[in-house]
């Protein structure tokens with residue numbers, strides 16, 4: 410076995426700050442949206458906390474983006490182009506894992522994600538999260554951004570997009586930790602997101 414340094418410190422700081430912030434955003438967001446059913450803190454506290462945590466996570470997002478752009482390692486997010494590799498990974502999740510097969514994806518510095526992970530993370534980080542932050546920013550001060558809100562079809566449309574992406578991200582939040590545990594050893598990716606290092610077999614064929 411050898412150890413690969415796949416998650417440098419800025420990525421780990423971004424990730425766990427983001428995960429903790431998401432819990433707060435989901436809870437305060439639920440209270441703001443479903444005031445009748447969810448009353449964790451006062452409405453005002455929920456709104457203030459939602460706004461502040463939102464700004465912290467926007468800054469955190471730029472830590473993630475800045476790290477990948479300035480180090481030139483953003484290529485780990487380049488989508489896999491071979492459909493066969495997506496099918497191979499799906500087959501593994503679908504039944505190979507139950508027969509004790511090895512994960513067909515071999516982690517390397519340039520290919521730390523399997524094709525399905527890579528595509529999902531790309532969609533989340535390049536589309537869903539930025540749109541969520543952007544719509545959140547518009548809703549934070551509708552008067553200030555009124556011309557932009559109108560350009561996107563009005564406050565109802567902006568709000569609808571924010572809520573639909575909230576539902577998607579909440580689903581992702583619960584599914585992603587589970588999917589991250591599906592590999593040869595359940596904790597390998599977790600350890601890598603805590604220590605930075607992932608253990609991989611010496612002789613495994615490249616993915």
Ligand code: HEM
Pocket residue numbers: 416420424427428431521522526530533534538578582585586589598599600602
């Ligand atoms: C309690 C909540 C969470 C847990 C336990 C968790 C766990 C993990 C683990 C174990 C990994 C490493 C697996 C891998 O490299 O694929 C990972 C990576 C990742 N997670 Fe999470 N996660 C959580 C929340 C989130 C949230 C809320 C988001 C985004 C909205 C997110 C986005 C990502 C991304 C984009 C990566 C790849 C990071 C990179 O190396 O660039 N995670 N997560």
